[in-house]
Amino acid sequence: MNAPLPAHAVRTPAAHWIGGRFVSARGGATLPVVDPSDGAPFAAIGRGDADDVASAIAAARAAYDGAWGRTAPADKGRRLAALSRAIGERAEEFAWLEARDCGKPLKQARADVAACARYFEFYGGACDKLHGETIPYTPGYGVLAWREPHGVTGHIIPWNYPLQIFGRSVGGALAAGNACVVKPAEDACLSILRLAELASEVGFPAGTVNVVTGLGAEAGIALARGEIDHLSFTGSAATGTIVAQAAAVRHVPVTLELGGKGPQLVFDDADLDAALPAIVNAIVQNAGQTCSAGSRLLVQRSRYDETLERVGRAFAALRVGPAFADLDCGPLIRASQRDRVAGFLDEAVAAGYRVVARGTIAADAPAGGYYVVPTLVADVPADARIACDEVFGPVLAAMAFDDEADAVRLANATPYGLVAGVWTRDGARQFRMARAIRAGQVFVNNYGAGGGVELPFGGVGRSGHGREKGLEALLGFTQLKTVVFRHG
Ligand code: NAD
Numbered sequence: 339m340n341a342p343l344p345a346h347a348v349r350t351p352a353a354h355w356i357g358g359r360f361v362s363a364r365g366g367a368t369l370p371v372v373d374p375s376d377g378a379p380f381a382a383i384g385r386g387d388a389d390d391v392a393s394a395i396a397a398a399r400a401a402y403d404g405a406w407g408r409t410a411p412a413d414k415g416r417r418l419a420a421l422s423r424a425i426g427e428r429a430e431e432f433a434w435l436e437a438r439d440c441g442k443p444l445k446q447a448r449a450d451v452a453a454c455a456r457y458f459e460f461y462g463g464a465c466d467k468l469h470g471e472t473i474p475y476t477p478g479y480g481v482l483a484w485r486e487p488h489g490v491t492g493h494i495i496p497w498n499y500p501l502q503i504f505g506r507s508v509g510g511a512l513a514a515g516n517a518c519v520v521k522p523a524e525d526a527c528l529s530i531l532r533l534a535e536l537a538s539e540v541g542f543p544a545g546t547v548n549v550v551t552g553l554g555a556e557a558g559i560a561l562a563r564g565e566i567d568h569l570s571f572t573g574s575a576a577t578g579t580i581v582a583q584a585a586a587v588r589h590v591p592v593t594l595e596l597g598g599k600g601p602q603l604v605f606d607d608a609d610l611d612a613a614l615p616a617i618v619n620a621i622v623q624n625a626g627q628t629c630s631a632g633s634r635l636l637v638q639r640s641r642y643d644e645t646l647e648r649v650g651r652a653f654a655a656l657r658v659g660p661a662f663a664d665l666d667c668g669p670l671i672r673a674s675q676r677d678r679v680a681g682f683l684d685e686a687v688a689a690g691y692r693v694v695a696r697g698t699i700a701a702d703a704p705a706g707g708y709y710v711v712p713t714l715v716a717d718v719p720a721d722a723r724i725a726c727d728e729v730f731g732p733v734l735a736a737m738a739f740d741d742e743a744d745a746v747r748l749a750n751a752t753p754y755g756l757v758a759g760v761w762t763r764d765g766a767r768q769f770r771m772a773r774a775i776r777a778g779q780v781f782v783n784n785y786g787a788g789g790g791v792e793l794p795f796g797g798v799g800r801s802g803h804g805r806e807k808g809l810e811a812l813l814g815f816t817q818l819k820t821v822v823f824r825h826g
Contacts, residue, residue, distance in 0.1 A: 357400075361393070363384035364387065365387055372525075375661050375662070387560065391564050395490055395492075401517040402516065402517040406517050406543045407515070412465065415464070434447070436501055436529045437661035439528045440497060441668040441707070453505060457510075464809060478824060483818050486515070488568035493521070495521065496523050496573045499624070506795075512546070514816045519548045519550065519564075525672055572595040578596045582594060591817075610641070616759070621733070625710070631730075634725060634734075634748075635736040656732075658710070659703045669703075676731075683724075691722070716736040716737075717736070718735040722735070726753075742770065746771070757780075778796045778801065
């Protein structure tokens with residue numbers, strides 16, 4: 339399909355956004371930007387190093403100590419709201435850019451733009467409502483607890499939802515009064531560079547939002563080691579360990595939003611008509627490249643065959659193709675990710691697990707694109723790699739359980755604990771499951787992969803720690819200062 343080339347895919351210079359302008363990488367190096375739908379390069383980004391990161395941190399510090407720090411909370415809120423509106427006005431531009439850069443079907447990219455705008459709307463309204471406390475203490479004393487920004491916050495962002503994760507992480511940090519330095523993933527920078535530029539256009543002081551592009555092992559690690567006051571990392575568990583160790587040298591607090599292996603529990607009394615679309619969407623959305631994907635299907639034995647048959651039928655109807663064809667799934671982000679997912683599937687087939695159904699790749703999908711068909715694999719043992727590790731592709735691993743205790747055992751059988759879904763009409767069982775499942779979010783008779791800006795989000799165990807989204811995130815982007823007055 340001949341798609342209009344989004345203006346900013348071409349216009350965005352291969353440069354960082356620092357101090358309110360585009361600045362080339364000091365070393366002059368660039369990295370190609372590849373379109374996952376056809377594997378062809380179509381733009382370039384700057385390859386940042388520690389010097390570039392230091393200069394972005396200095397720009398953020400100057401904004402924090404200067405114009406942004408002196409901006410009243412209500413005015414900060416107006417800027418966030420203005421950015422939200424500006425994103426909404428350019429929704430199609432952002433959607434096409436994100437679709438091209440990440441290989442997302444347009445409908446997914448449009449949803450991401452709407453979520454990004456919503457984060458700035460939500461956090462814009464929160465800027466002047468972040469109250470401290472008074473604390474009763476000894477007679478003759480008055481105690482205040484002020485919520486203060488950390489100062490300069492670092493944000494390391496993955497490639498799967500650049501717009502959304504920028505919105506939730508940077509939106510929350512700005513609302514709490516911080517100035518930000520963002521390191522997007524090397525595979526998905528374009529929408530974030532444009533967002534930072536747009537923030538300046540709607541009146542954020544120069545240096546409030548800075549973006550340094552480049553590789554994780556160069557620019558990313560430099561940010562984690564840099565003179566920042568807080569680090570919000572979203573990405574894989576392995577990289578989370580590296581950045582948390584790096585930040586610990588300067589005792590910088592870190593929020594880790596890591597991976598997941600979300601279970602969907604279907605009990606014998608479940609409303610399958612309601613559950614089915616949610617089960618399919620939770621793993622097909624963004625071609626399964628979602629931390630909160632529902633990637634494990636646990637079904638009570640009495641309804642196992644029926645459920646697999648119906649989910650299988652839905653999988654067989656799924657179509658994969660280039661982003662602009664707007665089918666059920668786009669390509670994966672890069673060749674290595676496609677090969678990794680294919681490796682999981684080859685291993686499952688070799689082990690003899692049952693492949694119930696596969697989708698199809700559109701006949702006219704470009705040969706160079708990174709396509710993987712959605713695949714439903716059944717009768718998977720709980721300790722199989724495909725049942726325990728994050729595949730990060732459109733692969734659903736199914737297994738049967740006997741009773742509630744068995745369901746909980748299987749649900750909690752991975753080191754992750756991010757999001758879970760429970761499908762049952764029994765109210766008491768809903769409550770018991772929500773209590774027993776180890777996860778940061780549990781959805782009952784619905785599933786929200788990535789949804790709900792109001793809903794605190796984060797993990798336990800290998801899924802990380804700290805919460806983003808909702809008002810709860812603001813606590814993480816602030817620190818409490820206790821001030822004790824003796825008045826006699
Ligand atoms: P990744 O860890 O490879 O990369 C994430 C970011 O870290 C990128 O910006 C990358 O450049 C940077 N990075 C890589 N190596 C680094 C290093 N040594 N030092 C500093 N920074 C480094 O993850 P990914 O492959 O981009 O993203 C997929 C992962 O992200 C999955 O595990 C997914 O579950 C997770 N994720 C989690 C959430 C959440 O909110 N919990 C949301 C989206 C994605």
